[in-house]
Amino acid sequence: MSLPVVINLYTLSFALLALIALVAAYEVVTNRLITHAAFFLALVFVAVAGIFLLLGAEFLAVAQVLVYAGAVTVMIIFAIMMSQLNEIRIEECGRPPFTRRLWLRLVSSQWGLLPLLFAVVFALAMFGLYARAVWPARALLVDRVGPATSNIAIVGADLFSTYAIPFEIASVILLVALVGAIVLTAKEGRS
Amino acid sequence: MTAGVSQIPLAYILILGGLLFGLGLYGALLRTNAVRILMSIELMLNAVNINLVAFNQYLSPGYVNGQIFSIFVITVAAAEAAIGLAIILEIVRRRNIVDIDKINLLKW
Numbered sequence: 001m002s003l004p005v006v007i008n009l010y011t012l013s014f015a016l017l018a019l020i021a022l023v024a025a026y027e028v029v030t031n032r033l034i035t036h037a038a039f040f041l042a043l044v045f046v047a048v049a050g051i052f053l054l055l056g057a058e059f060l061a062v063a064q065v066l067v068y069a070g071a072v073t074v075m076i077i078f079a080i081m082m083s084q085l086n087e088i089r090i091e092e093c094g095r096p097p098f099t100r101r102l103w104l105r106l107v108s109s110q111w112g113l114l115p116l117l118f119a120v121v122f123a124l125a126m127f128g129l130y131a132r133a134v135w136p137a138r139a140l141l142v143d144r145v146g147p148a149t150s151n152i153a154i155v156g157a158d159l160f161s162t163y164a165i166p167f168e169i170a171s172v173i174l175l176v177a178l179v180g181a182i183v184l185t186a187k188e189g190r191s
Numbered sequence: 192m193t194a195g196v197s198q199i200p201l202a203y204i205l206i207l208g209g210l211l212f213g214l215g216l217y218g219a220l221l222r223t224n225a226v227r228i229l230m231s232i233e234l235m236l237n238a239v240n241i242n243l244v245a246f247n248q249y250l251s252p253g254y255v256n257g258q259i260f261s262i263f264v265i266t267v268a269a270a271e272a273a274i275g276l277a278i279i280l281e282i283v284r285r286r287n288i289v290d291i292d293k294i295n296l297l298k299w
Contacts, residue, residue, distance in 0.1 A: 003202050010198035018207045025211055025234055029218035034226060041230050044211075048237050051207070054199070057244045057258050060265075064240075067265050072233060072272045079276040080226060083283035119213030126209040127202070136250060155255050155262075163259050170266045177270030184277035 014054055021047035029115050038076045045069040058151045204245040211238035225279045225289045229272060236268045 024043040031037045045068040052061040159167055211234060218231030240261040247257025283289055 004200050006198070006200055008198050011200075011203070014199050014203060018203070021207070022210055022214070025214045028230055028234060029214050029222065029227075034224060037227060037230060041233065044234065044237065048241060051204075051241060052244055055204070055244050055248050057248070057255075057261075060240075060244060060258050060261055063262060063265055067269050068233070068237070072269060075272060075276055076226065076230060079280055083280060083289065115214055115217045118217045119210045122213030122216065123206055123209030126212075127206060130202075130205055151255070151258075155258060158255055158259055159262070166263060170263055173270050174266060177273050181273040181277040184274070184281050 010054065014051065017047045017050045017054065021051070026115060030112075034080055035077065038073060038080060041076070042069050042073040045073065056151060059155045201245060201249045204241060208238045208242040208245070211235075211241065223290050223292050225282070225291050225294075226276075228291065229275045229279070233268060233272065236264055240264055 021044050024040040024047065027040040028037045028044060031040060045064060049061045049064040049069065052058075052064060215231045215234030215238060219228050219235065222228060222231065243257040243261045243264070247255065251257075279289065282294060286294075288294065
């Protein structure tokens with residue numbers, strides 16, 4: 001697999017969304033304030049939803065915005081607000097001299113270049129694996145349900161026929177998670 | 192449905208997925224705040240979802256198997272976030288710490 005350079009509207013919008021997602025993800029990992037990290041996480045989710053939309057997975061994009069950007073982010077922010085985390089406050093420690101700051105930028109495991117370096121090495125390793133893989137031939141585009149069927153219609157038809165049992169199991173998992181979260185966080189000794 | 196997809200080279204999307212996963216892995220392994228570790232895990236799950244959808248659209252367009260797998264990943268991720276945050280809240284309530292290096296009661 002090679003790395004072709006293709007410039008068109010799809011690629012440009014993909015590059016923009018990918019840049020937003022990557023910068024926000026870097027902030028999630030390195031930002032000193034955990035509330036800011038949570039909001040940057042919402043930005044990552046929205047950018048990834050845009051990429052799903054670009055890839056033609058409309059239902060998944062909507063589900064991503066609803067579940068991740070809507071529910072999970074709000075839940076994380078709730079958890080931050082309900083606990084007194086010391087990362088919420090910025091420690092005012094003055095500005096160290098420039099060289100010292102540069103050094104910290106480069107090597108600090110908390111907010112330095114290290115996460116980026118790690119991610120690039122990881123992505124290159126993965127890309128090397130992909131490049132050595134044997135790719136199946138691309139299947140021809142099949143209209144299974146009918147012409148001009150929307151993505152949501154196909155997803156719905158598959159979800160309730162082929163994947164009906166996993167779907168039901170997923171609902172049980174959600175129920176168990178709901179009950180478990182309530183049991184874990186409910187105050188004790190209140191009969 | 193898949194008209195515009197083939198305009199983007201698959202390699203670009205795979206690189207984005209790899210970078211996002213790498214950032215999330217770094218955060219999950221090296222940060223010590225429990226809430227931030229949960230957030231990093233969500234990042235990794237998102238990267239995996241991107242890869243699933245990309246492979247689906249490039250290798251078997253017209254089918255939605257990868258997207259349905261992504262939907263299940265989202266479901267399990269939501270459940271995991273709810274349970275994880277509940278556990279963290281309980282730890283904070285009992286011991287008033289969120290640093291996982293200090294939560295080592297079960298270590299030995």
